[in-house]
Amino acid sequence: MQTIFAKSIPGRQGIWPEPAQKESHHYLPENFLRSKRPNLPELSELDVVRHYTLLSRKNFGVDTNFYPLGSCTMKYNPKILEEIASLPGFTDLHPLTPQLKTAGLFTQGALEVLYETEKLLCEITGMDAFTLQPLAGAHGELTGVMLIAAYHQHKGNKKTKIIVPDSAHGTNPASAAIAGYKVISIKSKQGIIDPAALKEVLDDEVAGIMMTCPNTLGLFETHLPEIVELIHSVDGLLYYDGANLNAILGKMKVGDVGFDVVHLNLHKTFSTPHGGGGPGAGPVGVNKKLEPFLPISRVVKLEDGQFYLKYNYPLSIGYVAPFYGNFGVILKAYAYILRLGKEGLNRVSDHAVLAANYVRKKIEDYLEIPYNKICMHEFVASAVKQAQKGVRALDIAKALLDKGHHAPTIYFPLIVKECLMIEPTETESKETLDKFINDLIEIIQIAETNPELLHQAPQNTPIQRLDEVKAARNMELVEPCTI
């Protein structure tokens, strides 16, 4: 499909406000103005609406296709959340309004949303305080590691390293490195952290460990109590990556079991849509040890029930975001939690884990499952057997697209060869799961009989397999100007 730029018809009227009475050069010196106008599309409202409506049909989303993308929790996003987030009482609110002293009184509703969301997240995770500022999961990780650094600096600890298990998300080591730490990777054993391997690298310079639990294999870290003790014995801190929180809502509180800092992904567990790559939100929760270091501003409730923003926290790490986080996203997560309530949240994990185990059990005879035991909300299968016949995880993924399913996460975690990481979520019906299972089994059977066919997949998508090497080599990252 042509780009919007290729469709441009010079001179065609779009949505044009009235012209100013005088053009800009009347008000501004010429040397402050651009010399030629930008080469941007000139199209009618309908032209643009049609272009993007057609483009939308070249996408899989949760609303159109099953989306079992492991560790991404692609559950259904209730429509009521969109309606709430578009209330003008929220969308039209200028973020600087509460800084105008008494005008803080004019944002009480928004401040209450922030305050209440923090309280709910504290209760769900067992942490003592939350900041909603971080703008995505990885941003939450960076904030969390900066909090760990602030804690150690305040205590005068000389800490240089962060431990990250080899099963961790790539953002973990990247976040730790950006915060100034050396990253020490440790090998898993039987799919989970091995306390012996941890002991080998543990010393006084360890600032903390970053963990995901259940981990990216969908396995619960059963040595957790020992790990907590080991890390705390060197005054290290435990970081909980909340990507997989969907498995343990109402089952376990990460604050109770020894984690000192946690980030959540509201766009995963709390059902705010992912938007094709954001906006997300990555609130960070801490226990009492780390609370003094939280970013500012913080929302405080006064005795008379009024809310206000407090900036006077001398030990705070400062500002990780300009204001109060991705407010529009936070609003949706708040409404989602209220809608589900305690029973509803519990049921989320119940059925997410049920669905994952059901799919696992149904395909275990067809694909190798390296750690084939009761999993949490996701599991990892491997196409090693199929790879011997020349059919790789990638080929299976592409064949699934042909059947109308989004592919699972592939080639992650790095510790399992030819892996497919499958997370069905609690919102997909048994019929959808069965269809996926049957289609997957059929693909595995084709891998036996006609592997070449799978190399040709996908065939039913708007486009066939794309040449990624060419993209990287040619670096066509923008449409060249023709005028």
Next chain:
Amino acid sequence: MPYIPYTPKQVQDMLEVIGVKSINELFDVIPKELKNSTLNIPSGKSEYEVLTHLKNLAQKNRTDLISFLGAGFYDHYIPAPIKHILQRSEFYTAYTPYQPEASQGTLQAIFEYQTAMARLMEMDFANASLYDGGTAIYEAMMMAVRITKRKKIIISETVNPIYRLMLQCYTKNLHLELVTIPHQNGKTNLEELKKSIDQQTACIIVQNPSFFGELQDYSPLFSLAQKQGALSIISVYALLQSILKTPGEMGADIAVAEGQSLGLPLNFGGPYLGILTTRKKHIRQMPGRVVGKTTDKQGQTGFVLTLQAREQHIRREKATSNICSNQALCAFQALLYIAFLGPEGLKRTAEQSIEKAHYAAQKLTSIPGVKLLNDYAFANEFALTLPVNAFELVNHLTARGFIPGFPLGRYYPGLENCLLLACTEKRTFEEIGILTEMIKAYLTYRR
């Protein structure tokens, strides 16, 4: 059970397949001493109850005020069709486009966004988006540090103070030297900026228009930086870039912006959009996702995420940035705004805003004791000196339905009597007239 599709019978069937008796049994892998099933939060509410509760909260926010508040975040009109396209759930319920054959919609939209941003700024390339204007400056600064292998960062105090606070936070553990060049009565101190650049300088960071609304042509400064091997970073007002001299023309190495002015609601601070554009020679150090054009097996044009060797999921701790989820849908929103308005619509929006700001400046400075803070050229935002404390004026008028602007004393000690005013095309000449009368009345009453 909202949003959960299983019937009790189906749950039983599934448990049987798994070989367990109950759902609880699935959680036996969690050691008993770690379990905690108390959730002290209310039971679920109906859709109507939740909506009513949130509507009540929304009503506690006063969004009916006539506002001249800008300070980096602007109340421009958002054309209706934008919302309708954004509600296409094929876009908003998709994940990051890891499977390009099933994500051409998102990928082509990002490619078009990258193109639009590069053309708006007259730079070579743009990435797929960053979180906001502040983190965009931080990422640009880190690019410069990697490229030059130097540690000194020079920033003008006329860059948005909130962004400067963010930089302070991010650089704390990185052993960088952050040098701030003070403003001169609201003006960017070009001479001091020039003097401070040396062989240790990784980059200089400026903003156009500045936080005070001052316009500058930074070409001479940027060419001086280049001679010293330092990179030039400029943060701009995205919408005004349709008429103002571009970062490309000025010779910037990296141009960033908060993209909120391009069709995104104020939304109490987010989600917003971090725009980052740069030169071809710096592309390998650019952070974040980027989409490239390629072909499929049959030679059909298509789009993929590319240059991934820079990114966290490949390079882990050696990545150019830790960014993963960015602001894809916000970038799409900005693209839609540009597509619906076109170059002429953008120009008219910008020029109306500028015209009204100049009218406001003329009206307000006719009040005895009120004058411009300084004599610089400005676009749609400017600073006034008042004969009274600006906070008090703001409080007085806000209680009467007008937000007259932002009191500069909040971030600039010594400027307690100064007010920063912005006009968008939404403000009317009549409103400006009423504002003038209200300020006049307040000052008379104060005397």
